[in-house]
Amino acid sequence: MASEEVESYLYSEEAIYFRSSASWRVRIALEWKGIDYEYRNVDLVKGTQQSEEYLKINPTGKVPALITKEGKALTQSEAILEYIEEIKPERPMLPKGAIHRAQVRAITQTIACDIHPLQNLGVLIHAGGSDQEKRVEWANYWITKGFTGLEVMLEQYAGTYCVGDHITMADMFLVPMVYNAQRYKVDMKAFPLITRISNTLMTLPEFQNSHPANQPDAPEEMKNSAK
Amino acid sequence: MASEEVESYLYSEEAIYFRSSASWRVRIALEWKGIDYEYRNVDLVKGTQQSEEYLKINPTGKVPALITKEGKALTQSEAILEYIEEIKPERPMLPKGAIHRAQVRAITQTIACDIHPLQNLGVLIHAGGSDQEKRVEWANYWITKGFTGLEVMLEQYAGTYCVGDHITMADMFLVPMVYNAQRYKVDMKAFPLITRISNTLMTLPEFQNSHPANQPDAPEEMKNSAK
Known part of the structure; x- marks a missing residue:
């Protein structure tokens, strides 16, 4: 194809x-x-x-x-x-070697299966109703819990990026998750490796161009605040 | 390797x-x-x-x-x-053709990202505390919601099994999810296709041998109730 x-x-x-x-x-x-x-x-x-x-x-x-x-x-x-x-x-978005590919997918799935579903809007509404504080508290709890394990996974797998020194799918899942974590006031000081890798990735045009603030339908005030 | x-x-x-x-x-x-x-x-x-x-x-x-x-x-x-x-x-657990593989992975991820994480024990405890009824209600809600979309996906993709007529990863995710649904009292009458495929799969030795009741550490009463 x-x-x-x-x-x-x-x-x-x-x-x-x-x-x-x-x-x-x-x-x-x-x-x-x-x-x-x-x-x-x-x-x-x-x-x-x-x-x-x-x-x-x-x-x-x-x-x-x-x-x-x-x-x-x-x-x-x-x-x-x-x-x-x-x-x-x-x-390629997946590295060579079955073990390294499994590590990339373990990171994407830790984010996509263990962390992200629990701070999705539908779940926040079901868990916290209209109480904004309760919603933030719920999201913060699950992201912090998930990042605690993820930080240790990265200690084992990471180089410049999530798995070794090449950008993979894992990095493409990490950056949006960090963005959500900041939104829900997660204390990122506890996660130096996640923070370092995410910051490095955000210097690249592929991650900047795709940023929510740079989308055609983002509100004007958000566009102005984007780098 | x-x-x-x-x-x-x-x-x-x-x-x-x-x-x-x-x-x-x-x-x-x-x-x-x-x-x-x-x-x-x-x-x-x-x-x-x-x-x-x-x-x-x-x-x-x-x-x-x-x-x-x-x-x-x-x-x-x-x-x-x-x-x-x-x-x-x-x-193979993945079919030929990139589109069919994407359909298989869409099913596994609908189960692994949208449904399963919300009825995981840790989440049930966080959402329902020690109130068993509240836990079942929460799990039932999310599984029913998830199965409603999954049933329509299967109408589009399924043959004998989840995607076409060969067993794939999607089937290996479906059967354990149906088992959980029954545990949380989900009304399966609303999901005839999910039910039919799961029942077909449960006639096969690979699905029977791997069944929770047939594991060495399952409690005796469960072993006796297994087929």
Whole structure:
């Protein structure tokens, strides 16, 4: 399959939940591989994610989704990244060696399965109702708990980046998670390695261009605050 | 890497949380590939998962973990399944074609990222405290919500099994999730396709042998109730 066939529509919730980290992961990968895509926002407040049209694309009513040129709708950020890697292997997002690939996927899944789901908006509403303080407390608890294990994993796996000295999928999951952690007031002083790697990555254009503040539907005040 | 090198110790929480579905996924894959392994239980009540010894294996204090013959500790069930697939491609757990592989991974991640984390014991305790009814209610809510989308995904992807007519990783994630759903009293009548596929899979020896009730450390009364 030619790599040109990927370029596609990225459904994203940035419009309202412009900080959505799962969509950001996919944008980093698309930037990394140099794949053009059409950006579409899914407005969670208007309920677009539950519209008949969007549920045809993703029956779980979640973002992101990626529609390929053949019209195939793909869902789940990690599945999308693996797909992108398979059809466009240049600038690999997975290292050589099965053990190192397993380490990369262990990091992406620690973030995607253990940390991120517990600070998702739907869960925060279910856990904290309209009480903003309770929501922040819940999110802060789970991110701090998750980062505590992740920091030790990185002590074992990291070089310049999460696994060794090459950028991988793990880095593309780390940066958006750190962004959320800051949003929920997690004390990052406890996580020097996570902080150092995330800061290094944020100097790169692929991570900057894909940043929530730099999306077409981000609110003006956010765009102004972005570097 | 020769496939014999995988065979390894499977750390598992079956001793106490013998129904642990993330460990079951890995056991199905090992059975499917015909890989011998040494089964070790991690006793969550005794706190073995927080012991110095176990945290060296998995710094997040979670199960499962797989130790390869070279002494490498791998964590996160999906990362472990991808690793097993890479080093022993016979009896593939991923289909041919990037789109079909993306569909398989979308199902595994819908289960591993959207459903399973929200009915994990740690979260139930945090959400429901010691109130057993509140715990069941919370778990039931998230599994039902997740299965509603998953059922529609299967309408689009399934044949005999989750994606087409061959068994894949998606099936290895489905069966343990259905087992948990039944435990938390989810009304499965609303999910005929999930039920049909899971029932079909449970007739196969790989899924039966790996069943929680058939593990060495399952309580006697559970062993007797297993088929």
